[in-house]
Amino acid sequence: xxxxxxxxxxxxxxxxxxxxxxxxxxxxxxxxxxxxxxxxxxxxxxxxxxxxxxxxxxxxxxxxxxxxxxxxxxxxxxxxxxxxxxxxxxxxxxxxxxxxxxxxxxxxxxxxxxxxxxxxxxxxxxxxxxxxxxxxxxxxxxxxxxxxxxxxxxxxxxxxxxxxxxxxxxxxxxxxxxxxxxxxxxxxxxxxxxxxxxxxxxxxxxxxxxxxxxxxxxxxxxxxxxxxxxxxxxxxxxxxxxxxxxxx
Numbered sequence: 001x002x003x004x005x006x007x008x009x010x011x012x013x014x015x016x017x018x019x020x021x022x023x024x025x026x027x028x029x030x031x032x033x034x035x036x037x038x039x040x041x042x043x044x045x046x047x048x049x050x051x052x053x054x055x056x057x058x059x060x061x062x063x064x065x066x067x068x069x070x071x072x073x074x075x076x077x078x079x080x081x082x083x084x085x086x087x088x089x090x091x092x093x094x095x096x097x098x099x100x101x102x103x104x105x106x107x108x109x110x111x112x113x114x115x116x117x118x119x120x121x122x123x124x125x126x127x128x129x130x131x132x133x134x135x136x137x138x139x140x141x142x143x144x145x146x147x148x149x150x151x152x153x154x155x156x157x158x159x160x161x162x163x164x165x166x167x168x169x170x171x172x173x174x175x176x177x178x179x180x181x182x183x184x185x186x187x188x189x190x191x192x193x194x195x196x197x198x199x200x201x202x203x204x205x206x207x208x209x210x211x212x213x214x215x216x217x218x219x220x221x222x223x224x225x226x227x228x229x230x231x232x233x234x235x236x237x238x239x240x241x242x243x244x245x246x247x248x
Contacts, residue, residue, distance in 0.1 A: 047104045047105065047118070047121050048104070048107070049102055050101075050102070051100070052100065052101040052103075059130070063099055064160075065099060065101075065137065067102050067104075067122060067136065068087050068101060069106075069143075070140070070144050071142035072110075072142060074105065075106040075108050075110075076105070076108075086229050087103065090229060090230075097235070099239070104118060106143075115154060122136070137238050137241065138152055138163070139165070140164060142225075145165050146167045153169065153174070156176045156180065159180055160242050162181070163228075166187060167193065168197025168198060174201055177210065178210035179210075180210075181212075182213070184202055185217070187221050187224040188217060188220065189221045190222045191221055192221075199214075202214045
């Protein structure tokens with residue numbers, strides 16, 4: 001399935017970090033459209049992260065949550081680097097999402113994501129935020145896409161949808177996530193992570209009876225994420241996904 005994606009509608013307000021009741025305090029910032037930069041570390045997971053909560057959310061509303069895992073170039077201890085690509089970049093530019101967006105930073109510039117560390121952060125935020133646990137979505141690009149595949153495979157009952165971009169995984173384990181709707185993206189001319197890495201996962205999912213969509217950009221190299229995250233259809237698709245057995 002080959003698709004070329006275009007523009008994305010409006011999206012807004014970013015706040016990195018440990019939540020102190022953003023749902024009630026975000027309106028007291030200097031301006032609703034102001035980007036708030038606060039760098040803190042999760043006491044439980046030991047990760048810096050960016051947190052976005054929709055401006056029109058109410059304290060009693062349960063919201064979907066999108067967990068975004070960045071690529072290899074954004075690791076380290078400078079949280080601003082996480083805004084280089086993907087949803088954090090769009091949010092920093094003033095775009096608005098209909099769900100909570102959590103964007104942790106891999107503290108290592110060279111090592112792969114620590115999957116259990118990411119999971120501890122997600123556990124923490126699901127406790128401190130009004131998250132609809134039946135609608136937790138997972139996405140990542142490049143190194144973050146490899147981590148997204150692993151997290152989903154290790155926790156097949158946790159996520160309502162998976163969106164890995166220019167990544168790959170261990171195909172024999174794909175059968176564990178046949179119940180998770182998956183939309184995979186890759187550039188045909190990727191010279192960093194060959195498209196075959198995604199193709200293996202897609203074929204394994206299809207063979208196991210999984211629900212998977214596969215978009216290959218025929219002229220794209222490694223950057224398959226810009227068009228993907230600029231695509232309003234992606235977010236419409238995400239919002240349609242829910243785990244029927246998920247917690248309220």
